[in-house]
Amino acid sequence: MSAASDLSVALRDFSANVRAEGRSLILRLSGNADMAAKDSLDSLLPRVHAEAQRISATEVQVDFRNLEFMNSSCFKSFVTWISEIGDLERSKEYKIRLLSNPEMHWQRRSLHALRCFAVDLISVES
Amino acid sequence: MTETPTAFELTFQPNVELISIVRRFLSDFYERMIEDHDTVSRIALATHELLENAVKYASDGATFLSVTFEPGGTSSTVSIRLMNRANAEHIAAVATIFEEMSLHDDPFGHYQIAMARSAKRKVGSGLGLVRVRAEGEMTMSHTIEDDRVTILAQTTVTARRRS
Numbered sequence: 001m002s003a004a005s006d007l008s009v010a011l012r013d014f015s016a017n018v019r020a021e022g023r024s025l026i027l028r029l030s031g032n033a034d035m036a037a038k039d040s041l042d043s044l045l046p047r048v049h050a051e052a053q054r055i056s057a058t059e060v061q062v063d064f065r066n067l068e069f070m071n072s073s074c075f076k077s078f079v080t081w082i083s084e085i086g087d088l089e090r091s092k093e094y095k096i097r098l099l100s101n102p103e104m105h106w107q108r109r110s111l112h113a114l115r116c117f118a119v120d121l122i123s124v125e126s
Numbered sequence: 127m128t129e130t131p132t133a134f135e136l137t138f139q140p141n142v143e144l145i146s147i148v149r150r151f152l153s154d155f156y157e158r159m160i161e162d163h164d165t166v167s168r169i170a171l172a173t174h175e176l177l178e179n180a181v182k183y184a185s186d187g188a189t190f191l192s193v194t195f196e197p198g199g200t201s202s203t204v205s206i207r208l209m210n211r212a213n214a215e216h217i218a219a220v221a222t223i224f225e226e227m228s229l230h231d232d233p234f235g236h237y238q239i240a241m242a243r244s245a246k247r248k249v250g251s252g253l254g255l256v257r258v259r260a261e262g263e264m265t266m267s268h269t270i271e272d273d274r275v276t277i278l279a280q281t282t283v284t285a286r287r288r289s
Contacts, residue, residue: 013146035142035178069149072175076244076251083245105167109261113234117241 006047009040016044018051024059025052030066033074041074045081057094064111065101075110082118098124132159132195139187142178149174152193159195159202165283169204172262172279175254176208184210185273201282206264209276220275223255224268233260 007018014037015030027048033041052060062078064070085093098114100107115122134155138144149170156166173193180189192207212220230236237253237260244251255277258264264279 032146034146034174069146069171069174071178072251072253072257073178075257076247076253079241079245079251079253083242105164106171106261108164109168113237113241113261116234116238 007044007051009037009044011037011040013037014040016041018048020055023055023057024061025055025057026061026063028063028066032068033070035071035073038071038073038077041077045077046084049081049084052094053088053092056092059095059097061097061099063099064104064107065099067101067107068104069106070110075114078114079117082114082121085121086118093121096122098122100124100126102126131197134191134193136191138189138191142181145174145177145181148177148191155193156195156204160204160283162284165281168262169206169281169283172258172264172281173206175258175262176206176277176279179254179277180208180210180275183212183216183275185213185216186211201284204281204283206279207276209274211273212275213273217270217273217275220255220268220277221270223252224266227256227259227266233263236260 009016011031013032013034016027018025018027025048031037048060051057082096085096098111100111102108111124115124134152136148152173153166153170156169157163160166160169173191177189177191180191188210190209192205194205194207196203196205227236230239237256240253240256244253255266258279259266262279262281264281266277266279268275268277
């Protein structure tokens with residue numbers, strides 16, 4: 001796996017880290033993904049995408065359960081990432097599983113919108 | 127239930143760190159008047175996105191936020207109003223987004239179209255106002271007077287029952 005520092009973000013109010021589990025990656029997000037997190041997320045998600053392809057991942061789990069909020073700029077970073085997966089050859093595609101927290105009410109609508117954007121690639125779990 | 131309108135106004139200079147603080151404060155503010163946590167969440171999301179939109183594009187740095195809660199007989203109305211001065215480019219961009227929204231009756235369908243376009247954008251997301259309408263379930267309008275842009279987002283809610 002790429003160096004952990006390449007696949008992690010630690011800001012004052014936002015953090016993200018990635019770990020591998022077999023042919024899956026688990027991206028865990030915590031805190032508040034607002035404007036302060038945007039640049040970090042913009043640079044992290046392409047690296048996650050590259051790592052997923054490097055290990056021929058079948059799935060990337062994105063754990064939103066400790067994410068208090070995500071603004072539209074950070075949401076766009078995910079939209080771009082999902083679009084990039086959709087642009088891969090079918091044999092190189094991998095699935096994305098979004099782990100949500102029902103107590104973070106914004107997630108129900110936002111993650112549903114992401115899922116509808118690529119229903120063949122994305123599933124949402126509470 | 128609150129019987130009289132409750133209002134909150136704030137004017138501040140651009141500081142993106144303030145926006146999340148205001149969102150958390152307003153969540154507490156709405157929780158006192160609105161029964162449903164999901165409703166509070168979508169209003170807080172809408173407020174956050176509108177504030178970010180205004181702060182990013184305010185030409186003189188000042189952004190004015192007004193939140194009003196108006197109780198009614200069977201339901202209550204929440205109005206979020208954002209006002210800022212903006213340059214011609216931003217004013218045109220806002221007008222374009224509202225024009226596009228008027229052409230799409232289905233907010234969620236429009237949101238999906240905007241997401242597909244946003245995926246390939248290099249600058250900005252173009253999603254903030256569209257998200258307010260779709261995820262925030264807001265009715266939106268705007269006015270432009272000279273270089274002043276005012277955006278009004280409104281939604282109807284079930285008020286907290288009296289205990």
